[in-house]
Amino acid sequence: MSAVTPSPETERDAHKRMAAEAAVKLVEDGMVVGVGTGSTATFAIEALARRHREGLRFMGIPTSERSAARATALGIPLTSFAVHRQIDLTIDGADEVERDTLNLIKGLGGALLREKIVAAASRHFAIIVDGVKLVDRLGSRVPVPVEVVEFGLEPTWAALEALGATVRPRLSPEGKPFITDGGNRILDCGFASISDPGWLEERIGRIVGVVESGLFIGRADSVFVADAAGVRRLGNPHAAI
Numbered sequence: 001m002s003a004v005t006p007s008p009e010t011e012r013d014a015h016k017r018m019a020a021e022a023a024v025k026l027v028e029d030g031m032v033v034g035v036g037t038g039s040t041a042t043f044a045i046e047a048l049a050r051r052h053r054e055g056l057r058f059m060g061i062p063t064s065e066r067s068a069a070r071a072t073a074l075g076i077p078l079t080s081f082a083v084h085r086q087i088d089l090t091i092d093g094a095d096e097v098e099r100d101t102l103n104l105i106k107g108l109g110g111a112l113l114r115e116k117i118v119a120a121a122s123r124h125f126a127i128i129v130d131g132v133k134l135v136d137r138l139g140s141r142v143p144v145p146v147e148v149v150e151f152g153l154e155p156t157w158a159a160l161e162a163l164g165a166t167v168r169p170r171l172s173p174e175g176k177p178f179i180t181d182g183g184n185r186i187l188d189c190g191f192a193s194i195s196d197p198g199w200l201e202e203r204i205g206r207i208v209g210v211v212e213s214g215l216f217i218g219r220a221d222s223v224f225v226a227d228a229a230g231v232r233r234l235g236n237p238h239a240a241i
């Protein structure tokens, strides 16, 4: 049997890991921690697992089945909203961060609904990104993922187009319709450049058939950004944790 050589960590991966490590330092004994989804959040899960092995006591509420499986495999104790209605600190990735407002686009990993529920229940919502994700205006690099119910997908799609979106249905790597943890579909909506993300979030949310959008407006308390110069924290450095 030939041994599988792990692929070397790329520079971007190193930056993601640095941001994750910095945010995980915020975790304190006894906290309930929201556990994000995606490649950057996976570095945070690894750092959380290490701190747990070192003796820190905390419990996680995961934002996806994928993150739940990873956290469980690494020995992180999990809890649920049935037991804990409030989360002390959530650490999650993002696809774009608007540098002046810290508004976000999330959901390229497909977990936006649970991520937004977890963010809304969190006293502190910390975002971890590499420098590539910082933008002057949301929508410049990535589409806005919109989770929709399967029934009536076509009229929902048309309503999103009426808002100016170029709509693409999300597919799995096998080319089949992508199905979220909630059993829904995702329509990726290109808006080029979004001048009023709060207005857009509200208008998308009013469309019948839309479950949630990947616009996270006014939710991030701090953003840890890592690049070749190191890690910096944006937002209110004195925000309560």
Ligand code: 5RP
Binding pocket: 036, 037, 038, 039, 040, 041, 092, 093, 094, 095, 105, 106, 107, 108, 109, 110, 111, 112, 115
């Ligand atoms: C998943 C997300 C992720 O946080 C986002 O897609 C960033 O992922 P990555 O760290 O892999 O770039 O919103 O729904």
